[in-house]
Amino acid sequence: MNSDGRSGQRVVWAVVGSDIGPLLLAATPEGLVNVVFHATAPVRDRALERLASRLGAEPVEDPASPLLAEPVRQLTAYFAGGRKDFDLPLDWSLISGFNRQVLRELAAGVPFGAVVGYGELADRVGQPGAAQAVGVAMGSNPLPVVVPCHRVVERDGGIGGFGGGLETKRRLLALEGVLPEPLF
Template identity: 80%
Template structure:
């Protein structure tokens, strides 16, 4: 990896931090190209597994550095979103952890399904030219390396069910409630 002096990352190494949020601890990681990973329920064990995977996939061990400018901005935007103060993200994204159909689906989701709206798995499959690919879209959502920022929580079942979610159904419900799609849980 080349060094990107403007992003403040040491020797171009990927950086990471864990942030406490209302939906539990989130681990965010960034490369010189952009935010590369968001991990739910980032307890020590989950974080360590995520860091091992990132080291394998990126070819460099991420360094804990919440002050790295790109990462700090991503953290600020995620916190503002979760506080209901922000509806969009404008940090650069590094798509290198996902490719092919999954990347196409996630890019369409990121640009084509705004805050407060939902899309069905089948509808999203049609949007990327694969009618009948609802199950494949579900697999793409499960493989999303950038949940929250690339809003896989906005993909729901056509019959009104909320569908699955890698961060857990309670987290999905809370994110949809935050966006006004579902009523706030009573408890």
């Protein structure tokens, strides 16, 4: 059993191209479980090892899997400018507690083209003063782009940090029409 109390389950993955570089997508029968930026061979291999360890199953490469078809279709449409939100089943098993609460609020409450401050997001989940903890939650987001941590910015208008790199964050915000708003 893994830390969720679930025994190993089927995990499929594929690397797909995007406007921000190769993305590793992994899914279980529950839904999309992981999106990994810059999925070069070494990054991909480390991510797959982490998934195997956390989920108790060896991920299987299967680009044709029906579990990945809709995530690939929706991400392709998003990067083409034809999709503003994602309607996908998500497997939240890689994240729990406060971090999961914050990411669920982010996914539900910060739409395409909008941004939110770390502190405001902390307030929304009933934890005023927890802006730094929100930053940690963003850094541990297993589903970036789909759960839009790129939409979280500093209170003073700064872009803030980003696990996928600041250039990736800028490109995602530009795609959503947020830039060149005065974030800088």
